[in-house]
Amino acid sequence: MDNVLAVDIGGTRFRAGLFDQSGRRLDVVEGETTRSGGRDWMLEQVAARSRELVARSSAPVKACGVSFGGPVDFQKQCVRSLHVPGWDGFELARWARDTFGLPCLVDNDANAGALGEFRFGAGRGTHSMFYMTLSTGVGGGVVHGGKICHGRDSLAGEIGHIPVSDSGVACVCGATGCLESFCSGTAIAKRAREWASRRPESAARLIELCEGDAEKITARAVAIAAAEGDPIALEIVNETAQWLARALLFVIRILNPDRIVLGGGVALAGKVLLEPLHEAMLPMASPNLPSTTEVVLAELENYSPLYGAAALAMDQSS
Amino acid sequence: MDNVLAVDIGGTRFRAGLFDQSGRRLDVVEGETTRSGGRDWMLEQVAARSRELVARSSAPVKACGVSFGGPVDFQKQCVRSLHVPGWDGFELARWARDTFGLPCLVDNDANAGALGEFRFGAGRGTHSMFYMTLSTGVGGGVVHGGKICHGRDSLAGEIGHIPVSDSGVACVCGATGCLESFCSGTAIAKRAREWASRRPESAARLIELCEGDAEKITARAVAIAAAEGDPIALEIVNETAQWLARALLFVIRILNPDRIVLGGGVALAGKVLLEPLHEAMLPMASPNLPSTTEVVLAELENYSPLYGAAALAMDQSS
Numbered sequence: 099m100d101n102v103l104a105v106d107i108g109g110t111r112f113r114a115g116l117f118d119q120s121g122r123r124l125d126v127v128e129g130e131t132t133r134s135g136g137r138d139w140m141l142e143q144v145a146a147r148s149r150e151l152v153a154r155s156s157a158p159v160k161a162c163g164v165s166f167g168g169p170v171d172f173q174k175q176c177v178r179s180l181h182v183p184g185w186d187g188f189e190l191a192r193w194a195r196d197t198f199g200l201p202c203l204v205d206n207d208a209n210a211g212a213l214g215e216f217r218f219g220a221g222r223g224t225h226s227m228f229y230m231t232l233s234t235g236v237g238g239g240v241v242h243g244g245k246i247c248h249g250r251d252s253l254a255g256e257i258g259h260i261p262v263s264d265s266g267v268a269c270v271c272g273a274t275g276c277l278e279s280f281c282s283g284t285a286i287a288k289r290a291r292e293w294a295s296r297r298p299e300s301a302a303r304l305i306e307l308c309e310g311d312a313e314k315i316t317a318r319a320v321a322i323a324a325a326e327g328d329p330i331a332l333e334i335v336n337e338t339a340q341w342l343a344r345a346l347l348f349v350i351r352i353l354n355p356d357r358i359v360l361g362g363g364v365a366l367a368g369k370v371l372l373e374p375l376h377e378a379m380l381p382m383a384s385p386n387l388p389s390t391t392e393v394v395l396a397e398l399e400n401y402s403p404l405y406g407a408a409a410l411a412m413d414q415s416s
Numbered sequence: 417m418d419n420v421l422a423v424d425i426g427g428t429r430f431r432a433g434l435f436d437q438s439g440r441r442l443d444v445v446e447g448e449t450t451r452s453g454g455r456d457w458m459l460e461q462v463a464a465r466s467r468e469l470v471a472r473s474s475a476p477v478k479a480c481g482v483s484f485g486g487p488v489d490f491q492k493q494c495v496r497s498l499h500v501p502g503w504d505g506f507e508l509a510r511w512a513r514d515t516f517g518l519p520c521l522v523d524n525d526a527n528a529g530a531l532g533e534f535r536f537g538a539g540r541g542t543h544s545m546f547y548m549t550l551s552t553g554v555g556g557g558v559v560h561g562g563k564i565c566h567g568r569d570s571l572a573g574e575i576g577h578i579p580v581s582d583s584g585v586a587c588v589c590g591a592t593g594c595l596e597s598f599c600s601g602t603a604i605a606k607r608a609r610e611w612a613s614r615r616p617e618s619a620a621r622l623i624e625l626c627e628g629d630a631e632k633i634t635a636r637a638v639a640i641a642a643a644e645g646d647p648i649a650l651e652i653v654n655e656t657a658q659w660l661a662r663a664l665l666f667v668i669r670i671l672n673p674d675r676i677v678l679g680g681g682v683a684l685a686g687k688v689l690l691e692p693l694h695e696a697m698l699p700m701a702s703p704n705l706p707s708t709t710e711v712v713l714a715e716l717e718n719y720s721p722l723y724g725a726a727a728l729a730m731d732q733s734s
Contacts (some may be wrong), residue, residue, distance in 0.1 A: 100603070105625055126515075149425055160650070169705075202521065206690070226565070226567065226568070238670075239627050240671070242559075242560055242561075243561070244563060247544070247560060247671065248672075249544065249671060249672025249673065249708075249709075250544070250672050250673065250707070250709055251672055251705075251706070251707050251708055252489070252675045253668070253669070253672040253705055253707055254671050254672040255670065256669045256672070256705060257670060258669075259667060259669055259702050260666050260669045260670070261662060261665060261700055261706055269702070270704070271702035271703070271704045271705050272702050272703035272704045273700065273701065273702040275627075276702070296536065311445075331598050340677065344579060346472050347578065347579060348578050348670065349670060350571070350668050351573075351574045351575060351577055351578045352556075352558065352566025352572065352573065352574075352575060352578070352666065352667060352671065353558070353565065353567060353572050353670065353671075353672050354566075354570075354571040354574070355567065355568065355574040356567050356568045360652055381592065382579055382591065383589040384587070384589035385589070385590035385591070386589045386590045387487075387574060387577055388569070389568070389569050389571055390568055390569055391567075391568055
C-alpha cells in the first residue's frame with residue numbers, strides 16, 4: 099500500500115507526517131516556524147524535515163497535502179495572507195509539487211481540520227458537519243456530503259468573523275464585534291490578564307500557574323484553573339461559552355448539521371468548556387424547533403489539520 | 417413532452433400549477449386556505465382545483481411536487497406544524513400520491529422557494545445559493561451543488577430563528593430575540609402601527625394608505641410609503657435593513673454562497689429594501705475578508721415556491 103505526505107504549517111509550529119492510505123499515522127516530525135526567519139527559511143525547514151520522512155517511508159509516497167494556518171484561495175491553490183510578509187499570493191501547492199515531485203493540494207487549517215475530523219475523527223459517519231477551531235484565532239470548516247464547502251471566495255466557515263456584539267471590540271479582520279475577539283485563546287488570555295491587573299488577589303491561582311507573572315497568563319492556564327474550580331477562571335470560561343453558544347446556534351439554524359466538532363488548542367480544555375457550552379445553548383434554543391445536532395470535542399486534538407492534509411493527499415493518489 | 421403538477425399551500429392562499437419538463441408554467445389556479453375550514457376542507461379545495469388542472473393538461477401529468485407553508489420533515493415526508501390543528505405528522509406526500517395517483521415529494525415553502533429560484537429564477541448558474549423569504553414570517557433555504565440541504569432535523573435554512581438581539585422580544589418559536597421578530601412583514605407592520613398610535617401626525621401617509629385606519633397598516637403600505645420618500649416608512653425600512661444585513665453576514669461567513677436571493681412578499685418592495693440593505697452590509701464587512709457573494713431579489717416573486725414544487729416533481733418524473 100502506498101503512503102502520503104501531510105504537512106501542517108501553523109503560526110508557531112509546523113508538522114509533517116506520513117500516513118498510509120487507510121489514514122493511519124505512521125510517522126511525524128515537528129519544527130518551529132518563527133516568523134522572523136521569513137517565508138523561504140520556513141519553507142526550507144518544512145522541506146528538509148519532510149524529505150527525511152519521505153526517505154524513511156517503507157512504501158512509495160504518492161501525493162502530498164498541505165494545511166496552512168492562514169487564508170488560502172482554494173481555487174487558485176495559493177495563500178492569501180495579508181499579515182505575514184512574503185506569503186500573499188504564494189502558490190504553496192505548486193511549491194510542494196516542485197519540491198517533493200508529488201501532486202499536492204493545499205487548504206487552510208480550519209478546512210483541513212474539518213476534513214481530518216470528518217474522515218478520521220469525531221465527524222466519522224456524518225453526512226454534514228461543522229468544525230470549529232478555537233485557538234489563537236477562531237475558524238471553522240463546513241463538510242457537506244463528504245466534501246469541504248469552500249464557498250465563492252474560499253471564505254465558507256469563517257465563523258470567527260461573524261458579528262456577535264455591538265460593543266465594538268476591534269478584530270484583526272478590520273471589523274468590530276467579531277466572535278474571534280471574544281472567544282479566541284488570545285481573547286481569553288487577555289481577559290484573564292485584565293482581571294489579574296485589576297484584582298490580583300482574585301486571580302492568584304492564574305498568576306501562580308504562569309510563573310507568578312500576570313502578564314504571562316495564557317488561555318491554557320485559564321482552562322487548568324477552571325478545571326480546579328477557580329471562580330475567576332470559571333467566570334471567564336462561562337462568558338466564553340455564552341458567546342460560543344450563540345455562534346453555534348447560528349450554525350445550527352443555517353446548516354443544522356449532524357454534528358459540530360470543536361477543535362484547536364482551546365477545545366483541549368475538554369469538558370471544562372463543553373459543559374458550560376451545552377448549558378448556554380439550552381435557553382437559546384427554540385422550543386418549537388428542536389434540533390438534534392450534536393456538539394462534541396475533536397478526537398484528533400492538535401492533529402486534526404495534519405490528518406486533513408493527509409486526506410487531501412489521499413484524494414489525489416487514489 | 418410530459419407535464420408535472422405543482423402545488424403551493426400557504427397560510428392564506430394555495431396555488432396549483434401545470435409545468436412542462438423545461439420548467440415553463442403552463443397554467444395556474446389559486447384559492448383561499450381559510451384556517452377555519454380545517455385540514456380536510458382545505459385539502460379538498462386543493463384536490464378539486466388540481467384535478468381541474470390535470471384534466472386540462474395537453475400532455476400526460478407524470479409527477480407532483482408540493483410546497484407547504486410550515487415545517488416539513490423531509491425525510492419522513494410529513495408536516496410538523498404545531499400551530500395549526502390537524503396538520504402535525506400529516507403525511508402530505510402520501511395524501512397527494514393517493515389523491516392524484518402520482519409520485520410526489522413535499523418540502524417547506526422556504527426550501528421550495530430556494531429550489532425554484534435556483535432552477536428557474538435568480539439563482540440560475542450558481543453552485544451555492546441561499547434563499548431568504550421575507551413574508552408573514554422569515555425563512556430560508558440552502559442550495560449546495562444543485563440540491564437543497566435539509567440538515568439533520570429538516571431545519572437547515574431556518575434563519576428567521578437566529579438570535580440577533582438580547583432585547584428579548586418573544587418569537588412564535590418560543591425563543592426570544594429572533595430575526596423574525598424584527599424583520600417579518602408582521603413585525604414591520606406592528607412597528608408602523610405602534611408609530612402611528614404614538615405619533616399619528618408623523619404617520620399620516622401610512623394611515624392614509626390603509627383606509628385611514630392606523631390599525632390596518634401593513635408591511636406593504638410601509639414599502640409603498642418608503643418608495644414615496646415618507647420619513648417614518650424609510651426609518652422602519654432602514655432599521656429592518658440593519659437586522660437583515662447582520663443575518664446575511666452570518667450566511668456569508670458560514671456559507672459564502674455565490675448568491676443570496678431575497679424572496680417573499682416583503683422582498684417585493686424591491687430596491688426600497690435592497691438599497692439600504694446593501695448600504696447596511698458595507699460597514700459590517702471585514703475589510704480583510706472581502707466577499708463577492710451577491711445579494712439580489714428573487715425573479716419569480718410570489719411564485720418561487722410553486723416553481724420549486726414543480727422542480728420537486730420534475731426530479732421524480734425524469
